[in-house]
Amino acid sequence: MAASITDRHERVRARVREAFVLFEHKEGSRLVDFKDVPVAIRACGVNPTSVQINLILDQLAALNAESDATGLVGLENFELVVSNFLIQQEASLFRDDYHTLLRAFRAFDSEGRGYIEAETLRSLLSGRGEAMTEDEMNKMMTVAADEQGRVWYEDYAQRLANDGRSI
Template sequence: MARKEEPKIQPNNELEQKIIEAFEVFDHSGKQVVDVREIGTILRSLGCCPTEAEVQEVILATENKEATGNVPLINFLPYMCKAMIEHRFYPASAEILLAAFRYFDKDGRGYLTKERFTQLMLEEGEPFSQEEFDEMMQTALDPVTSNITYEYYINQLMVAPKHVYEIADMFEEERKKLEAAAPKKKRASELLREAQK
């Protein structure tokens, strides 16, 4: 028997809209499902900076249990809303990035050579994939000097449209205001006491 198609999920707020838009780019079937191999890319397109272990954690938490290998939007959306509100996978600040680049710039020249940067990104720590690295180099590499002038590169990284974490913060603030403004629900015992008076 053919599985009934799920109704299209409609966003309730700007945060959900951003997450759905990022997800739909990789939903090639249009059935609100993506391949698990796309999750890291989706997270990064949202401005998240997860480690590979964190990507696996997201997959484990959101993967379709009946048909492994894919992640349905209905699982991904609530998980990611919560993660964004909690600031999980938050990118490093400009100060932290600058300190890291300066650590590797032993001579204090203000740049790393293409060769050294390639070695750091592809071979040390948690290496980037070749695809991720190539994308990074489009922004990082100075075409004239073939070096990575890291203060310029960091400034490029920090110039971004309204960050999804800011949207998550606004959403959470609004939720708290609504919660505070809502009348407090009374417990059954309180209602009984009032009724007995």
């Protein structure tokens, strides 16, 4: 049993390192700009709340205060903090399953058309809960909406639930 836990932890650390490299400040620098940390965390396949992101940022800032790399986060600190967070908070980071997502989308399709207008989804996501930034919204819509501005939610729910990432 201990070997499987160790293997799982190493897989998490490997995923964190892979995400880090995607956002490296300069190739080979082993540094990431502090402002890119939230996106790098999400690149690990999780969608933490803003409170969780702020906890991670606070931990990284405390570790970073000891270094000279102002505004940058080193790989070692990033890997340590983010890996520990993913391992300890795993239960709170699970993605919703397909059926849960489908029910949520259907609640906004009273006519049963199988899609919702992208602008309707945009409005919902910017006005409730943790609002997405305009940049996040635009990136999401390039994946979610078709050329006519419709989000076919059965396909999109499948993609959200089963995008191949798990922690």
